[in-house]
Amino acid sequence: MSGPGSRGGRAAPAVVRLGPRAVAALVLVGGVGVAAFGWPFLAPPTSQVAAHAQDAPWLFAGLLVLLVAVVAATVSESGLGPKAVAMLGVLAAAGAALRPIGAGTAGIEPMFFLMVLSGRVLGPGFGFTLGSLTMFASALLTGGVGPWMPFQMLAMGWFTMGAGLLPGPDRLRGGGERALLAGYGFLAAFAYGTLMNLAGWPFMSGLASNVGFDAAAGVPANLARFAAYCLATSVGWDLGRAVVTVVLTLTAGPAVLRALRRATRRAAFETGVTFEDHGGSPRGHPTAVDR
Numbered sequence: 001m002s003g004p005g006s007r008g009g010r011a012a013p014a015v016v017r018l019g020p021r022a023v024a025a026l027v028l029v030g031g032v033g034v035a036a037f038g039w040p041f042l043a044p045p046t047s048q049v050a051a052h053a054q055d056a057p058w059l060f061a062g063l064l065v066l067l068v069a070v071v072a073a074t075v076s077e078s079g080l081g082p083k084a085v086a087m088l089g090v091l092a093a094a095g096a097a098l099r100p101i102g103a104g105t106a107g108i109e110p111m112f113f114l115m116v117l118s119g120r121v122l123g124p125g126f127g128f129t130l131g132s133l134t135m136f137a138s139a140l141l142t143g144g145v146g147p148w149m150p151f152q153m154l155a156m157g158w159f160t161m162g163a164g165l166l167p168g169p170d171r172l173r174g175g176g177e178r179a180l181l182a183g184y185g186f187l188a189a190f191a192y193g194t195l196m197n198l199a200g201w202p203f204m205s206g207l208a209s210n211v212g213f214d215a216a217a218g219v220p221a222n223l224a225r226f227a228a229y230c231l232a233t234s235v236g237w238d239l240g241r242a243v244v245t246v247v248l249t250l251t252a253g254p255a256v257l258r259a260l261r262r263a264t265r266r267a268a269f270e271t272g273v274t275f276e277d278h279g280g281s282p283r284g285h286p287t288a289v290d291r
Contacts, residue, residue: 018125025070026128032066033154037195040202040213040222070128070157087263088130091118095134096141109241111138112192113248114256115156116185119163120177121260131160151199159188178253185245193238197230 018026035042091114098111115134119127132153139149166184168177202213211229213222 029066092134096137099138112245115160116163119160124161124164127160127164128157131156155195182246182249186242189242190238
């Protein structure tokens, strides 16, 4: 059979479709996530928030429960099949294995480019699930389990989901698509680093009084402090992550995109199987029907 769908012109099917329950769970986690990351700027100076600053990491660690609920709701809503589960496991394991490579060396983190490309091909629902699961597996692999882990899972889930929401998934290919993904990866690498800075910055006030969070100060003053904190601690690291993501997307991206799309088509995640009667056979012959 010839035609655009037989040689890769057709977009890969969405492996995880976002149904109403999954969307509601994502919105809920998103709202809690905004509060968890942004509470230093959302709480007024008179709110006595500093009195509970030491409790916040453990309170926000409850995000992990919500994240698991999001994954469960997404999977149950979509009817995720064994082939999609297998791909999810393979990609999460690959991402977790890539993360330690270059750790501690100027932000060389190749897992980010894999998350961008996977989210692009497999859609936002699969992307969020993959991003959060990859960070969870990576934390177990590297011993990085702590109150910061839910923040990492949520931030990486957003990062990977965002790639699945980029425009032109059905039409844009070639250099234009790679440029779009490289640009997104560059900006999202800085956004991820900024979010993770925001998660830890409020608890640095006792160690870095000039750039740490001041519960008695207003939002403009704390924004200036946070900007100074990011410039002093993480801009170089975030730049390294962003550059590596761009370079790998532009060089290895075409091969990885083709492999992901080919694997998705061959797995036929959205293909149902019916049995049609041919020549009076009581059982008929299995016929794949692409929905």
